[in-house]
Amino acid sequence: MNKLIQKIKNGTVAEIAKELKWIFQLSKKYTWAIVWYVLLGLLGIGATLCSSVISKNIIDIVTGHQEGLILLAAGTYIAMQLAKIVLNAITGNINTRVQLKVNQQIRADIFGKIMNACWEPVMGFHSGDLLTRSGRDADTVASSILGWVPTFVVNLIQFVGTFLLIMYYDYTLALIALASAPITLFTSAFLTKKMRKHNERMRVIASDMTSFHAEAFNNVQSIKSFGVVDAYSKKLNEIQQQQKDAVLEHNKFSILTSSFLSTVAVIITAITYFFCVFRLWKGHITYGEMTMFLHLSAVLSGAFSALVGLVPTTISAATAAGRVMALTELPAEDCEPLAEVNQTLSSGSCSVHIHAEDMEFSYVSGNTVFKHAEMEAEPGQIVALVGESGGGKTTMLRILLGIVEVKKGKVYVCDTKNNTVMSVSPATRRLFSYVPQGNTLFSGTIAENLRIMKPDATDAELEEVLRTAYALDFINELPQGMYTYLGERGGGLSEGQVQRISIARALLNNAPILLFDEATSALDVKTEKALLRNISEFRGERTCIVTTHRPSVLTACHRVYRISDESIKLLNQKEIQEFIMDS
Ligand SMILES: Nc1ncnc2c1ncn2[C@@H]1O[C@H](COP(=O)(O)OP(=O)(O)OP(=O)(O)O)[C@@H](O)[C@H]1O
Ligand SMILES: [Mg+2]
Structure with a gap:
């Protein structure tokens, strides 16, 4: 029974x-x-x-x-x-x-x-x-x-x-x-x-x-x-x-x-x-x-x-x-707003540091990506994450964005202007502007794509970010300029053009930290370097983390971390040169 x-x-x-x-x-x-x-x-x-x-x-x-x-x-x-x-x-x-x-x-x-x-x-x-x-x-x-x-x-x-x-x-x-x-x-x-x-x-x-x-x-x-x-x-x-x-x-x-x-x-x-x-x-x-x-x-x-x-x-x-x-019934993210995040954003602070200490992370599937990993990034710096495919570069950005959570260790952002320290979580995501790997434009005009980040942005603001991202020239040549309609995933543009619009969109967000996941991989070396320089100087000193497979980017970066064997290693000048030679 x-x-x-x-x-x-x-x-x-x-x-x-x-x-x-x-x-x-x-x-x-x-x-x-x-x-x-x-x-x-x-x-x-x-x-x-x-x-x-x-x-x-x-x-x-x-x-x-x-x-x-x-x-x-x-x-x-x-x-x-x-x-x-x-x-x-x-x-x-x-x-x-x-x-x-x-x-x-x-x-x-x-x-x-x-x-x-x-x-x-x-x-x-x-x-x-x-x-x-x-x-x-x-x-x-x-x-x-x-x-x-x-x-x-x-x-x-x-x-x-x-x-x-x-x-x-x-x-x-x-x-x-x-x-x-x-x-x-x-x-x-x-x-x-x-x-x-x-x-x-x-x-x-x-x-x-x-x-x-x-x-x-x-x-x-x-x-x-x-x-x-x-x-x-x-x-x-x-x-x-x-x-x-x-x-x-x-x-x-x-x-x-x-x-x-x-x-x-x-x-x-x-x-x-x-x-x-x-x-x-x-x-x-x-x-x-x-x-x-x-x-x-x-x-x-x-x-x-x-x-x-x-x-x-x-x-x-x-x-x-x-x-x-x-x-x-899917588990919800904890998106409780943080007063410290609002304070950083409203004060327009660009002095936000990133620290990862003794970090350990594995995906739910059991795939361990990091063990005892350390990393640091400071305002005004471009920090590069390099390493072989599948090493964990994108995963590191997901951790910083609070999309996935570390199992052990500490990952936090530190606003030295307002004297606040915040562990990364979905609530701190607003401190980051992210350009993901791959095409992430939506159907609609170029202006609509940009205004996703800031609906009330003026045309002049859009032009400013497009200029910084080296996109304004080619957009001005389009029949309807920034009001040109794009198909799904930016249909109608080249990969490099799509990347530059995605970067402009991230800049419009005006967040103190920029994360670029292979965001310039389709650009020619000259434009890529000039663009990175523009970005690090854009509206004050930002903290900028880029993942890349391209050695040409490294000469424009202040720090280079190599991700391999579940760890993150800071490379010295000699090691950077060796890496460039090997690539
Ligand atoms: N959603 C996921 N679930 C489980 N494992 C994942 C997931 N996404 C990535 N991985 C694994 O985590 C490891 C790191 O992947 P990640 O995408 O961070 O690598 P990457 O360094 O960005 O590679 P690439 O240079 O090819 O973009 C890989 O072994 C990958 O297979
Ligand atoms: Mg990746």
Whole structure:
């Protein structure tokens, strides 16, 4: 018994329960909309049941089994039908509004969570998977909020109300109409696990499909130039084949079960029909009652099917919720603002030193990059980090930016003007301007790309940073200057031009420390040296750390650290010369 309870706790049921609880928490914010939705649903049920009784009365009046005003009954019947149309329209409107609101809120929530989450766990997801989870899965969860609870309440009440009404007129008939319930329930219990598996499988395939497309469309040039278009088409075929297999397999299963349930429904309807005819023939019921019974038994089985239909909807919503939860539960960065950071920025201090002492760092995957490493950088200095590829240069910049955290030792920044010392963390990130390795421009104009850093920057300010980054000349030659539109990742410019705009963007941030990760690798040696000189003198003395593989840069640097074998070594002049000769 204990084993069974444990299995339930750890297994599918516990998972579904956790996911449904999450949806329930989310839907709490929309209690009023749900209440309105349910109330309107109940009015709809009232109208349906009243219509049924009125239609019975009309038939009984015209066949002489009952006395009454035929016109009044007919008028009420029409009014009920019109009321149902109006209720449907209002319900549809509420449904759309709430679904849209929930959907947008979940998407905004996921977006915020991903953006503010610790970097390493987010890196564990493929961008295509993130797109599917924050798109398709969020949609499923949103529609379940107005799908599940109201559908359950409204159909349950419709089911009970209809059943009681039938029972009021004919006890036996009510039991016949209900005969399919145990069979349907038994079948749906059997379906649950299978559906969950299918849902999970389909959602993984959807993620694979989006990831595949995102990656392929991002790399059209490489795919073409590697001559691997056919290989990629084949890969798409493989994913499509998986999708086809999964859909067809589930379809076969669905057809079998729904055919079985439909057969049961047909048998029950036939029995109800013949039983009604028999009772009519015997004179136990009137024509009107027969019409009403037939209508009500259809309503009853409709409500029951809707209740049973909630099983797959619930499973699908729970599966989607589980996938969305994986994102919303990502550990968040500690971004609590630091007064010292504000003080440094508002005082315009450029006297910020960097110290790393006895630092140890490894990635979550276990890859150790630094052990007992030391480093220092002072204002007005350009400090170079060199070393072989994969040594840890970019990682060092990630540590300084507080994107990853050291396991041991101290890494801190020291503002000598304001006499403050701050350990690096997400909160100290604002002290740094960073030019990452690779192309990081966004689609939009050059000016828009720059103003990401400072939305209220004037054109003159933009020109100043572009001039410092040696970008103004080529931009002035473009037909629309700095208002020229760039495609994704700076499409339309050369790599070196993109690098210079990225540097200008970092300068606009006006932070006391500059971090350049191979930011000048695509420039010619002359421009590179002149640019570095410009930057170290730009608006006062900044602390500047550059990573590079190019010996030409080193002559423009004040200090050179070599990263190798998990340590950081300060090179003397002789060693720098040797390094330049070896490179
Ligand atoms: N997200 C990550 N998760 C796990 N290991 C990583 C991650 N990023 C980098 N690494 C590993 O950390 C080590 C240092 O990588 P890093 O990118 O810092 O090297 P680098 O010196 O900048 O190299 P390059 O000159 O090629 O840019 C490498 O062994 C790399 O494989
Ligand atoms: Mg690197």
